[in-house]
Amino acid sequence: MHIVFLTGAGMSAESGLSTFRDSGGLWEGYDPQKVASIEGWYSDRAMVQEFYNKRRSELAKAEPNQGHKLIAGLEAYFKVTVITQNVDNLHEKAGSTNVIHLHGELTKACNEAKTEVLEIGTRPIFLGEKAADGSDLRPFIVWFGEAVPLIEKAVEIISEADMIVIVGTSMQVYPAAGLIHYRKKDVPTFLIDPNDVVVPDYVQVIKEKASAGMSILINKIR
Numbered sequence: 001m002h003i004v005f006l007t008g009a010g011m012s013a014e015s016g017l018s019t020f021r022d023s024g025g026l027w028e029g030y031d032p033q034k035v036a037s038i039e040g041w042y043s044d045r046a047m048v049q050e051f052y053n054k055r056r057s058e059l060a061k062a063e064p065n066q067g068h069k070l071i072a073g074l075e076a077y078f079k080v081t082v083i084t085q086n087v088d089n090l091h092e093k094a095g096s097t098n099v100i101h102l103h104g105e106l107t108k109a110c111n112e113a114k115t116e117v118l119e120i121g122t123r124p125i126f127l128g129e130k131a132a133d134g135s136d137l138r139p140f141i142v143w144f145g146e147a148v149p150l151i152e153k154a155v156e157i158i159s160e161a162d163m164i165v166i167v168g169t170s171m172q173v174y175p176a177a178g179l180i181h182y183r184k185k186d187v188p189t190f191l192i193d194p195n196d197v198v199v200p201d202y203v204q205v206i207k208e209k210a211s212a213g214m215s216i217l218i219n220k221i222r
C-alpha cells in the first residue's frame with residue numbers, strides 16, 4: 001500500500017512554528033505580497049531576506065513533533081510519500097525519506113535563475129550576498145507568482161496513491177490544494193486538522209491536531 005501525505009503549516013504547529021492563516025499566524029504580521037512574492041523580492045530584498053532569515057533561525061530551534069514521527073514510522077510497513085507545502089525540514093528530521101517540498105526549502109539558497117542550489121542550513125543569507133553567477137543569492141522558496149516545478153511529479157504520485165492523508169493545510173493555495181482531484185476513485189482520503197477546512201464529501205475528517213490525529217489514523221489503519 002502506498003500512503004501519500006499532503007502536509008501544510010499545521011503539521012509543524014506543535015513544533016512551535018507558526019502557521020500562516022490561523023489567528024496569530026504569519027500573514028497577520030506580514031503581507032504575503034511583500035515577503036513571499038517575486039514582486040516583493042524585486043521591490044524590497046532586505047525585507048524578504050529578513051523574513052526568511054527569521055524563519056531559518058526559528059527552524060534551528062524546532063524539533064519534529066509526534067505527528068512527524070508517526071508519519072516517518074509508517075515507512076516500516078508501507079510505501080510512504082510526503083508531499084509538503086512546508087519549507088521546514090522537520091519531516092526529514094523525523095526520519096521520513098521520501099519528501100517532496102512543493103514550495104521549496106528553507107535550508108537551501110539559490111541564484112536568481114534558480115539553476116544553482118546550495119545547502120545553507122539555518123544560517124542567514126546576507127543582504128547582497130552573491131551566487132556563483134553574480135546574481136543575488138535568494139531563499140530557495142517558491143513564491144507567489146512563480147512556477148511550482150514539482151507539481152507534475154506530485155500529481156503523478158497522488159494518482160498512484162492507495163490512501164491519502166491531508167494534515168494541517170487550509171487548502172487555500174493552488175496548485176497544491178487541487179492535488180486531491182487527481183486521486184484514484186474510491187481511495188480512502190482523510191483530513192487531520194483541528195479546525196474546519198472545506199474539502200470534498202469523500203474526505204473523512206479527523207478533527208484533531210497533527211499528533212493526536214495521527215494516532216487516531218494509525219489505529220484506523222490497524
Ligand code: OAD
Pocket residue numbers: 007008009010011013014019020021022025032036085086103142143144167168169170171172173192193194195196197208209210211
Ligand atoms: P495555513 O496557515 O493556510 O493553514 C494551516 C492549517 O493548519 C489550518 O487549516 C489550521 O487549522 C491547521 N492547524 C493549526 N494548528 C494545527 C495543528 N496543531 N495540527 C494540525 N493542523 C493544524 O497553512 P498552509 O495551508 O500550509 O506558501 O498554507 C499554504 C501556503 O500558504 C504555504 O505553503 C505558504 C503560504 O502562503 C508560500 O509562502 C508560497
